Amino acid sequence: MSQAVEADSRIPVTVLTGFLGAGKTTLLNHVLTADHGQKIAVIVNEFGEVGIDNQLVVGADEEIFEMNNGCICCTVRGDLIRILGELMDAKRGAGDSRKANFDRVLIETTGLADPAPVAQTFFVDEEMAEFYKLDAIVTVVDAKHADQHLDDGHEAQEQVAFADVLLLNKTDLVTENELKKLEHRLIAMNPAAKLYHTRQSQIDIHHILGIGAFDLEKKLELDPGFLEEEDHDHDDDVYSLFFREEQPLDLVKLERFLQEWLTDHGTDTFRYKGVLHIKGVKQRIVFQGIHMLFSSYPDRDWRADEQRVSEFVIIGRNLDTEWFNEQFANCVATS
Numbered sequence: 001m002s003q004a005v006e007a008d009s010r011i012p013v014t015v016l017t018g019f020l021g022a023g024k025t026t027l028l029n030h031v032l033t034a035d036h037g038q039k040i041a042v043i044v045n046e047f048g049e050v051g052i053d054n055q056l057v058v059g060a061d062e063e064i065f066e067m068n069n070g071c072i073c074c075t076v077r078g079d080l081i082r083i084l085g086e087l088m089d090a091k092r093g094a095g096d097s098r099k100a101n102f103d104r105v106l107i108e109t110t111g112l113a114d115p116a117p118v119a120q121t122f123f124v125d126e127e128m129a130e131f132y133k134l135d136a137i138v139t140v141v142d143a144k145h146a147d148q149h150l151d152d153g154h155e156a157q158e159q160v161a162f163a164d165v166l167l168l169n170k171t172d173l174v175t176e177n178e179l180k181k182l183e184h185r186l187i188a189m190n191p192a193a194k195l196y197h198t199r200q201s202q203i204d205i206h207h208i209l210g211i212g213a214f215d216l217e218k219k220l221e222l223d224p225g226f227l228e229e230e231d232h233d234h235d236d237d238v239y240s241l242f243f244r245e246e247q248p249l250d251l252v253k254l255e256r257f258l259q260e261w262l263t264d265h266g267t268d269t270f271r272y273k274g275v276l277h278i279k280g281v282k283q284r285i286v287f288q289g290i291h292m293l294f295s296s297y298p299d300r301d302w303r304a305d306e307q308r309v310s311e312f313v314i315i316g317r318n319l320d321t322e323w324f325n326e327q328f329a330n331c332v333a334t335s
């Protein structure tokens with residue numbers, strides 16, 4: 001387990017995702033017009049030769065960098081790296097100084113994008129990882145159409161699976177009851193995400209920017225109780241497993257488990273994150289990843305007054321619950 005994450009002066013990046021028409025551009029406009037004093041470089045991506053979104057984004061001081069004619073997650077990932085590279089050079093004083101005036105980056109992906117490759121950019125590319133830090137993946141969900149989108153396709157499910165923050169938007173178009181059912185469905189798929197209800201994507205921007213969700217600097221706020229509620233009308237491909245163990249874990253056993261897990265189930269485990277209590281280690285070990293790419297690092301010391309416990313969540317599909325439970329139980333350290 002490696003890839004230490006330093007204490008940070010890196011530029012935070014927020015990835016904004018959500019299915020077609022969910023309210024991403026509305027959110028972007030809200031962020032750009034809100035009175036927060038932050039300078040945000042915005043990168044938008046959409047299908048088609050002509051960027052419509054760019055015309056819809058309100059005129060603000062921020063410069064909008066547009067990538068068209070392809071999907072950010074495949075053909076234009078090169079474009080994304082190029083634009084991020086230009087911004088980085090500018091900020092370091094080596095490039096176009098007009099592009100240097102920002103302190104965070106917001107990437108709006110097309111509604112059809114798989115967020116994983118975008119998020120992975122910040123793990124895989126060393127230079128990117130040194131300069132930028134993925135702050136959070138924010139997914140906007142259309143309360144009116146989400147059930148249908150989730151039933152129909154993998155993309156919508158993956159966008160929910162990867163989210164650190166879920167904005168359940170367009171709440172004006174559904175009843176309380178429908179909203180509650182949908183909320184349960186989303187939480188069953190991704191219990192680690194923070195969930196907010198919104199109209200016109202109106203949200204206090206402090207809930208979506210600079211939240212450090214990806215570093216798990218803050219304690220995970222999981223509510224595993226939700227998983228036990230019997231409200232699962234849907235047989236979603238994407239679901240989550242939650243582990244909790246009070247006894248300390250053995251690092252060697254854990255590494256063996258991890259190796260097997262990632263080799264055999266890496267493609268199906270979209271997102272996992274948690275805090276581990278390892279035998280003989282006085283700090284909490286933060287552990288998180290996307291598919292085969294993960295990082296783990298010591299966070300703060302366990303406090304004398306807190307219970308030492310390992311807790312983590314895996315979000316994915318085709319997860320063999322029994323196998324995972326067994327493997328995890330096998331990682332408990334023998335005294």
Ligand SMILES: Nc1nc2c(ncn2[C@@H]2O[C@H](COP(=O)(O)OP(=O)(O)OP(=O)(O)O)[C@@H](O)[C@H]2O)c(=O)[nH]1
Pocket residue numbers: 018019020021022023024025026027053110111169170171172173198199200201
């Ligand atoms: N009723 C209602 N309409 C909303 C709400 N939020 C956004 N809309 C509308 O939904 C439509 C789509 O919103 P956009 O912000 O363009 O959605 P998007 O996710 O950027 O769409 P794509 O770029 O096509 O993926 C617009 O007409 C918005 O005005 C809401 O809370 N309630």
